[in-house]
Structure formats: C-alpha cells, structure tokens
Amino acid sequence: MAMITADPKDVPQVAHFSFTPEYMAKVEEQIAHYPPGRQASAVIAVLDLAQRQHGWLPRAAMNEVARILDMAPIRVYEVATFYTMFQLRPKGKYLLQVCTTTPCWLRGSDAVMKACQHAADGELFSVQEVECLGGCVNAPVVQINDDFYEDLDEASMNKVLDAFRRGETPKPGPQVDRQTSAPEGGLTTLKGE
Amino acid sequence: MPKVKIDGVELEVPAGITVLQACELAGLEIPRFCYHDRLSIAGNCRMCLVEVKPGPPKPQASCALPVADKQEIFTQTPTVQKARKGVMEFLLINHPLDCPICDQGGECDLQDQAMAYGFDRSRYHENKRAVPDKELGPLVKTSMNRCIHCTRCIRFATEVAGVEQLGATGRGESMEVTTYVEQALATELSGNLVDLCPVGALTSKPYAFEARSWELTKTESVDVLDALGSNIRIDTRGAQVMRVLPRLNDDVNEEWISDKTRHAIDGLRHQRLDRPYVRKGNKLVEATWDEAFGAIAAKLNGMEGSKIAAIAGDQCDAESMIALKDLLTALGSPNIDCRQDGAKLDGPRGSYIFNPGVRGIDQADAILLVGTNPRAESPVLNARIRKRYVHGNVAIASIGPAEDLTYPVVRLGAGPATLRDLVDGKLDFAQKLQGAKHPLIIVGMGALSREDGAAVLAMARELAEKLNAVREDWNGFAVLHTAAARVGGLDLGLVPGEGGRDVAGILEGCQKKEIEAVFLLAADEIDTTKLGKAFVIYQGHHGDAGAHRADVILPGAAYTEKPGIYVNTEGRVQVGRRAGYPPGDAREDWAILRALSERLGKTLPYDTLHQVRSRLVAVNKVFAAIDQQAPAAWGPFGKAGATTDVPFKSAVANFYMTCPISRASKIMADCMASRSHLMAAE
Numbered sequence A: 001m002a003m004i005t006a007d008p009k010d011v012p013q014v015a016h017f018s019f020t021p022e023y024m025a026k027v028e029e030q031i032a033h034y035p036p037g038r039q040a041s042a043v044i045a046v047l048d049l050a051q052r053q054h055g056w057l058p059r060a061a062m063n064e065v066a067r068i069l070d071m072a073p074i075r076v077y078e079v080a081t082f083y084t085m086f087q088l089r090p091k092g093k094y095l096l097q098v099c100t101t102t103p104c105w106l107r108g109s110d111a112v113m114k115a116c117q118h119a120a121d122g123e124l125f126s127v128q129e130v131e132c133l134g135g136c137v138n139a140p141v142v143q144i145n146d147d148f149y150e151d152l153d154e155a156s157m158n159k160v161l162d163a164f165r166r167g168e169t170p171k172p173g174p175q176v177d178r179q180t181s182a183p184e185g186g187l188t189t190l191k192g193e
Numbered sequence B: 001m002p003k004v005k006i007d008g009v010e011l012e013v014p015a016g017i018t019v020l021q022a023c024e025l026a027g028l029e030i031p032r033f034c035y036h037d038r039l040s041i042a043g044n045c046r047m048c049l050v051e052v053k054p055g056p057p058k059p060q061a062s063c064a065l066p067v068a069d070k071q072e073i074f075t076q077t078p079t080v081q082k083a084r085k086g087v088m089e090f091l092l093i094n095h096p097l098d099c100p101i102c103d104q105g106g107e108c109d110l111q112d113q114a115m116a117y118g119f120d121r122s123r124y125h126e127n128k129r130a131v132p133d134k135e136l137g138p139l140v141k142t143s144m145n146r147c148i149h150c151t152r153c154i155r156f157a158t159e160v161a162g163v164e165q166l167g168a169t170g171r172g173e174s175m176e177v178t179t180y181v182e183q184a185l186a187t188e189l190s191g192n193l194v195d196l197c198p199v200g201a202l203t204s205k206p207y208a209f210e211a212r213s214w215e216l217t218k219t220e221s222v223d224v225l226d227a228l229g230s231n232i233r234i235d236t237r238g239a240q241v242m243r244v245l246p247r248l249n250d251d252v253n254e255e256w257i258s259d260k261t262r263h264a265i266d267g268l269r270h271q272r273l274d275r276p277y278v279r280k281g282n283k284l285v286e287a288t289w290d291e292a293f294g295a296i297a298a299k300l301n302g303m304e305g306s307k308i309a310a311i312a313g314d315q316c317d318a319e320s321m322i323a324l325k326d327l328l329t330a331l332g333s334p335n336i337d338c339r340q341d342g343a344k345l346d347g348p349r350g351s352y353i354f355n356p357g358v359r360g361i362d363q364a365d366a367i368l369l370v371g372t373n374p375r376a377e378s379p380v381l382n383a384r385i386r387k388r389y390v391h392g393n394v395a396i397a398s399i400g401p402a403e404d405l406t407y408p409v410v411r412l413g414a415g416p417a418t419l420r421d422l423v424d425g426k427l428d429f430a431q432k433l434q435g436a437k438h439p440l441i442i443v444g445m446g447a448l449s450r451e452d453g454a455a456v457l458a459m460a461r462e463l464a465e466k467l468n469a470v471r472e473d474w475n476g477f478a479v480l481h482t483a484a485a486r487v488g489g490l491d492l493g494l495v496p497g498e499g500g501r502d503v504a505g506i507l508e509g510c511q512k513k514e515i516e517a518v519f520l521l522a523a524d525e526i527d528t529t530k531l532g533k534a535f536v537i538y539q540g541h542h543g544d545a546g547a548h549r550a551d552v553i554l555p556g557a558a559y560t561e562k563p564g565i566y567v568n569t570e571g572r573v574q575v576g577r578r579a580g581y582p583p584g585d586a587r588e589d590w591a592i593l594r595a596l597s598e599r600l601g602k603t604l605p606y607d608t609l610h611q612v613r614s615r616l617v618a619v620n621k622v623f624a625a626i627d628q629q630a631p632a633a634w635g636p637f638g639k640a641g642a643t644t645d646v647p648f649k650s651a652v653a654n655f656y657m658t659c660p661i662s663r664a665s666k667i668m669a670d671c672m673a674s675r676s677h678l679m680a681a682e
Ligand code: SF4
Pocket: B146, B147, B148, B149, B150, B151, B152, B153, B154, B177, B196, B197, B198, B199, B201, B202
C-alpha cells in the first residue's frame, strides 16, 4: 500500500537557516517584482533561492521564507510540497532527474536509469524518476541540476557521470552529433540556396 | 433581479448569488461536499454539477457559477446524474468505506449522497492509498483515510477561526490535509471542524465510539458557559448528556459554538451534588430535604432581615433568581446581588447590555475594545469580530490586555488613562472613531469589575455620547458579559435594595458579624474564605467552592436538567429546555426555593413554571419577548470620578475553566494542558 508522508520524520532537521547577504539581495529583488503587500507572490522564487543556497529545503528554511514573506508557515509548506522541484530531503551535489515517460522510455530510458542508479551514492549523485521534461524530441533526457543532457544511452550517460566525477562540467544538450534538435550528422534538407 | 429557469420553472433570484443558491431558492437540494454557506467557495469536490444554458456543453459546478439573467439550469438531466455518479465513484476510490466503525455513520454527507449517487460495487482494483492520521489536539480525532479533500476544515481554520495552521500538502495522490508540523490547533473553536467535515475524517475525540446519532434524544436549548447564549442542541441518551451541537441562529452564534460549550459537558458527570447535606460539627453529612429545610428554618426563623444576604451565581436561570429575590424580600432583606465579580452595573438597561447586538458587529466600522479579551470571554463573538475584519474597512483598537485576538488590533494603552485621552480626543484613533458611521465600543468586565469601575463606565458612556454612537438608528455601546445569568439578574433587579449590601458589602458584613446568614444560589466565584462565621446555604449543582464552605447544601439542577430562561449579553431572552433529569434527589432550582419559602412561612406565590414565568414578565416585560433583542433604555449611568492607573485585565484568565461545570471537566483540563504545551513550544 502506498503510504504518503509529507513530513518525512526521518529527514535530518536543521536548527537554523538564514540567507547569506548575497542571497538576501536576490530575495529582495524578487520581492520587489510585486506591489507592496503582495510579497507572498514571491514565494516560489524565494524558496528556490533558499534551495540553491542550502542544496535542499529543510523546514528551518521554509520557516524563514514564511517569516520574510509574512506568510503562515503552512502556506509555505503547501507550496514546497506541491512542486517536485523543491527537495525536502538532502540531495547529492548533482541531482539526476531521469525522465521515464513514454517517449524517453521508448528511446531507452531504462538503460539510462540503470546507469544513474548505479552512480547514485547520495553524496555526489542522487537520482529521481520524473515525468516528461518537455525535451522528448531529444529523448531520452536527464536533467542534472539546471541543465538538460539529451539523446543519451548507457554509455554516454556514464561518460557524462565520469566527467562530473572528475570535477568537470560536461557540455549540456545532445550527447550525439547534432545541434539541438537538428538532424544527426548535419542538415538533411534545406541545403540549397 | 435576474430571471432564471430551473428545471423548467421560472424564478426571479437576487443578483450575485450562485447557481447552487438559486437552486436552493427553488427548493431543490444540490448535493455538495466542499460548498459551505459560511466559507469561501472552493469548487473542488465537483459533486454539485448541473447543466446550464447558455454555456459550454458540459456539466458545471453550480457552487462556483454566478447566476445570470435568462439562464436555464437543469439539475436532473441524465448527463447531470451520470456526472455526479462519476464524481462519487472517484471520491470513493480511496475512501475506506468503513462506515460500520466510523463515528460519522448515520450523519455523514458522503453516506447519504452515496445512497443517491453511489454505485453498488467498486470497479477499482488497485490498492487504496493510506494516509497517516494527524494529531490535532484533545478534541478532534482524525482518520485521514476518509478525507475527501473538500478543504472545508482548512478554510474554517483560516477564515473563521483565524489560525492558519491547516493546509493541504503534496498533490495528486499524495495530497494530505495536515498541519505538517504536528501540533494541536490553537483555537477555541476547533470542535466546529468536526461539524464541518462532511465525512468521518474529523470526528469528536471525547465522543469517540460513545453513541450512534439515531439513539440520541435531541433537545434544543441554550448554552450558559459564556454570556453569548449560543443556541445549542443537547443530545442525550437516557440521563446522560452525550454531546452538545450548535443550532443555527444568525443573530447569535451563526452555526458555531466554542470548545467549552461543546466539550465541558463531561463536567456534568463529576462532582455533582445529588442529595442535601447538613453540616454537623466539621463535617457535611447527608440529609433528607426535610432535615435540610429544617436546619435552615431553625437558623433563619426570627432572624432580622438585614442580617440575611443572598448572592446569585453566574449560570442561574431567571426563574430561580426571581424566586430568590422574592424570598429575600419576604424575609425583609435588601442584601442581594447577582454581580459576583463586583461589576459596577445597575443603571438603565442600555448601560448593561450589548446594545447593537451581535449582528451590529457586522455593521460597525470602528471598534474599540475596553478591558476585554473577547477571544477568551466569548470565542464565537470574537469570530464575529474577525468576520467583520475579514470583510475589510474596519479599524479595531483595544485598551487593555494585549492578546492575540486572531485579527490585528491597535493597542492604544492599558488602563483608564488611555480611555480618558480617547474621550478628550487626544489619540489618533479618536479621529477614526469620530469619523465612523457605526462606532462600536465593547466594554468588558475587566474594565467594570474594579474599584473604579463606575468611573470607567461613566467615561465609556461619555465617549459613546460624544461620538454620537447612541442615536435612533444605532447604539454602539456594548457591554460584553462573562456570566450567562448576569443580564437576567440585572433585568430582575438582583442588586442591593434600599440600604442593602452588594457582594463586597455582604462579605464585609460576614466578617464583622453583621451578616449572619448567606444564601449562595450556585455562586462559586466569590472569595468563600471571607464568609466568616456566617451560616451559609448553598444551592447548586456542583461541589465547588460554595458547597465546600456551606452549612447546608441544597442540590439543584444544571442547565441541561431544567427548563430555564436566560438573557444573553445582548439582552436577548432565550429559553433553555430540559434534556434530562438532575441526578439523585436534586431538583429544579425555582421549585427548591418555592418549597423552602413554605417551610420558612413565607410561601412564594407560584406553584408552576408557568406562574413563575408570568411573575418574570410582571417584574420586567422584556421577559415577554422571547428570542428578541429590542432597543434598550438609555440614561445617565456610571459615576464620574477618579480612576487608578491599574491596567485593565481580562475577566477571564483561563478560557477553559470559568465555572463549576468546566472546572469539573477532565476534557477542559486536557485542553488547558495541550494549550500550555503549545504556548511553551512557541
Ligand atoms: S478532513 Fe474533512 S473537512 Fe477536512 S478536507 Fe478532509 S473531508 Fe474535508
């Protein structure tokens, strides 16, 4: 039976969270996008900033966001638990979000997933199965932190992971020879004048 | 007004209402789960689907659709029926269908509507989801598998109770109604969640597995645990009060009641006085009525009237109070008082009632609280002020205790000096009040039951008159009482007569031996240690402070056990009905006094309840107008004079324990513990 747990009790709680001055400046900039008194509208952006600063969202961070935006904490918990982009548990340095929706699955996401699961150690890499990332034309797709890695198979996936292990940042986008979603190996049509 | 056609019948309906409300006006019942008259519209359960022309060719949620002129509404078409059946099937997919072990059984909206729209077997072969139960404090039991996500509880907590603690986390199949961080709800209105929940997800913890709704006898009555006089329904099984539920009355409590009103009833089972007692030496020993009356007669016969005194308690019915007063008059004593807290109130009726009525709060555009914490003194009335705040465009300020009232309040100051400044127009808020069309000044017992209470009262009157708050079409002077019996007592003149003593005078007299006999009619809120050597007769229902000090105890009836008239803080005369009989030898209170009077040779001139009630009307004709609130007489009152700079305190320090019943209640003790736990955690 599927058990639903919005408040994972096994998650380590963090006693204190506050924004660094750099992040605080960004928070203020986000709040300034909205008319006075409507600061709560910035909640998603501010939660994202908190997550970027801390790596994931401990409850202390959500409470701090609630305080800054003058919202009831529960309203912030609602938002943070609604969007899968918010991580409520500690994550590895690189979060591998593997798309397994039909197009990616048909194009071999199972093998990609296998490679990712193999790499996941919770420190450097964490894996998450996600639904369509909107890059089906380059299936299979894996989102690693803010970037999409596309047209993967097991081998190219491992190559990407190895690069991360070495501390490099492999080039995002298609991992085969094509430019974005243009044909592999160069143009096939519209070649003439 | 838009004209609509509902199932072929033409109807003119008020503009701005929803299709669901229009259907109701047409006498049709639209099934619903999430829609509730007193909450914002969520439109998320989809049970209320109807077809509307003109409109898209699909069923629409009637609760969230405004009516428009020339609209045609169909509530019974095959499409509608089929759509509702579909919604019901989806709702039941994850519902555990555990009605036989569910407390909501028999009064469950889901059960009822499944009878009409449910399918007789399930087509869903997957596992149902399992949702962990939540801990919401000592009153609300949760069984979250049953939740259908109507969000009524969330909206109630946020909008009415003003505690933003409940929410819906996660989404889709993972959605959960929760506080996220486990905690009891910090509200005095949590019991209402149980009424609101259309299924058995939120049920009453104290009432868990106690009874089925169809085995209960239902009696419509009024509450006496605070001065609002909430309309209630008392459900009994045999002699036992099983639960108390609110009754709809838009003039008083809408459809809410406080947790004390609802859950202090276990106190009715504990520490009851069920037979007369007479003190022999140091001990109270059981006695018969005859012995008890004999002991009183032996003491009182021949005693000078001026040496006898009586104090009426905070939950007395009008019938017993008039009998007490008539008896004292017959005994030649002017020493009678119903103001245990020493409130300096005895002027014209307008000086001691909540003149604008509870409904007046909806109209007020500037509200001043003087020496009151309405959240503790009457949570339901406080929710009404909050409702006014949510509506917008109102300025609220307070002089007195700084408490979280669930809406923002500007705190002007702590004591009488600030009130003086306000009268003199010195504070900014004075302009706000001055500019208001319907200024409302709520004066609490915290401001009036002090040495300088009369001077404070005079100042409040001065302010009201200066603001022109007392006029033909509006009286914004409002006294918020804490005692259910108080207005009735004042209406019947239970204040010292010529040369008589008030409560303080009586206690002083006891110590100086000038008062030799004191009759306490369920009066427990006085300092009984000051009764000195006086002979104390206690008539009441609980073994509380008064009974402990008594020389003779006459067992009376609690409010659920007798028919009785109570006048609420607005001056509304309401009738309470008997839901069961008092325990043991205990009797209805006016009848005890009537019997005693005969024994004392001063027989009171009434033998039936009807005759007592005629007597009430003869004393004060307000008692003839049941359930009404009428404009009250105004005139000079209060006594201008010096005030101290002692800050105002709320008259209710602890909401959960204010009377013998709530003090005897274990559930109220649990609530208190849970609340202080919550405070400590903050
Ligand atoms: S707990 Fe009850 S009131 Fe709250 S959302 Fe669920 S079904 Fe509705």
